[in-house]
Amino acid sequence: MNKEKKVRAYTNIALIKYWGKRDEKLFLPMNSSLSLTLDSFYTETSVAFDDSTAEDRFYLNDALQDDKATAKVSRFLDLFREEAGIQTAAIVKSTNFVPTAAGLASSASGMAALAGAVNLASGLNLDKTTLSTYARRGSGSATRSIFGGFVEWQMGTGSDDSFAVKVDDASWDIGMVTIVVNDKQKAVSSRVGMKNTVATSPFYPGWLTATAIDLENIKTAILKKDFEQVGAITESNGMKMHATMLGANPPLSYWEPDSVRAMQAVRELRQLGVPCYFTMDAGPNVKVLCRLSDSQTIKNYLSNIFDPTQLIISGPGKDIEEITD
Missing domain, CATH: 3.30.230.10 (Ribosomal Protein S5; domain 2)
Structure with missing residues (x-):
């Protein structure tokens, strides 16, 4: 062996x-x-x-x-x-x-x-x-x-x-708060949802064009360490992806009621002066891009809506690494 x-x-x-x-x-x-x-x-x-x-x-x-x-x-x-x-x-x-x-x-x-x-x-x-x-x-x-x-x-x-x-x-003070709306296996896998969206959504070609622009703009914002611009592009790009799914046949949505509540809470936090932005992948959970120094404030605010066990703070992860016991 x-x-x-x-x-x-x-x-x-x-x-x-x-x-x-x-x-x-x-x-x-x-x-x-x-x-x-x-x-x-x-x-x-x-x-x-x-x-x-x-x-x-x-x-x-x-x-x-x-x-x-x-x-x-x-x-x-x-x-x-x-x-x-x-x-x-x-x-x-x-x-x-x-x-x-x-x-x-x-x-x-x-x-x-x-x-x-x-x-x-x-x-x-x-x-x-x-x-x-x-x-x-x-x-x-x-x-x-x-x-x-x-x-x-x-x-x-x-x-x-x-x-x-x-x-x-x-x-440079980058963090994320994950809101675990539902930790169960989703009904429609990413692979199936993705394939159907590409095949049937009339919005998909526009998504490809817009995403290429978003990518160049976010890289520029990262280079400048412009957090608000990174966040704004992140939020916009994620919603555009979900729009392509809503345009698919049959329409697909991974959102749950608590997903919408989470997104609204992030907007409220911004109105209160806390810069933070939401994104979602192919699932109901909401991720909040923020400054790591604001993450506890955001978690405290969200704890009025969600159980604290549903809220997980993360900082930036590292490259893959060998573990030696």
Whole structure:
């Protein structure tokens, strides 16, 4: 049995959204995107190639997973095994410190951590940019979780140049408050919702045009450390993505009544002079981009509406990192 390698990867929240694939197999996106990696949500995954086992075994949160879940992991491992010339089965153990499939991007940290661990266990030791192209094959948003801070996923022209690059380490008083409206698995997966939106929404072409402009503008705002502009673009871009879903056939909405209450509360906070901006991914949970120094004030205000256990403060997360016990 080869030495077990363990990696931690942090999840990310897209500020400029990824919504739509131009290649389903290679997970090539229809547009470039930009995210903030968060320190409060992460996955730790270990990989060991083991000659004594005939087939891959996958444990998630200490529970042995079924054939379907294991097959997905095996296909991902095969990308590395093929490159490294390894035929051995692997034992994969993953612990999610993120509610799975609840719109909190557990797939991003999960597949990034798996990519990082198998990269080390296989001896390939790929650089992080190249590793992000492998992570992408497991989950599009995992591309960005290879890096910390503000991260751009460049759509590229093909598989080799569709990768993540760090834009900024976000060390200038950047934070996020996550409002967990519902931590249960959502009824319509991101993959299904995304595919139907691209195929049927008349708003989708306009979304692609607008998002390319939003991306350039937010990168300029980050460079200038203009928090209010970063926030305004974030909020606008997220709502445009959800508008494309409402225009799909059949229409799709991930919002719940508490999602709307959360968005209204953020607007009220702004009127009170606290700069903060909301965004939502493919799920009901609302994320509030803020200055980290304002995060407790925001949490206190939101605690009048939501249970404090539903409110999680995050600072910027780091690059993936090896965990040595």
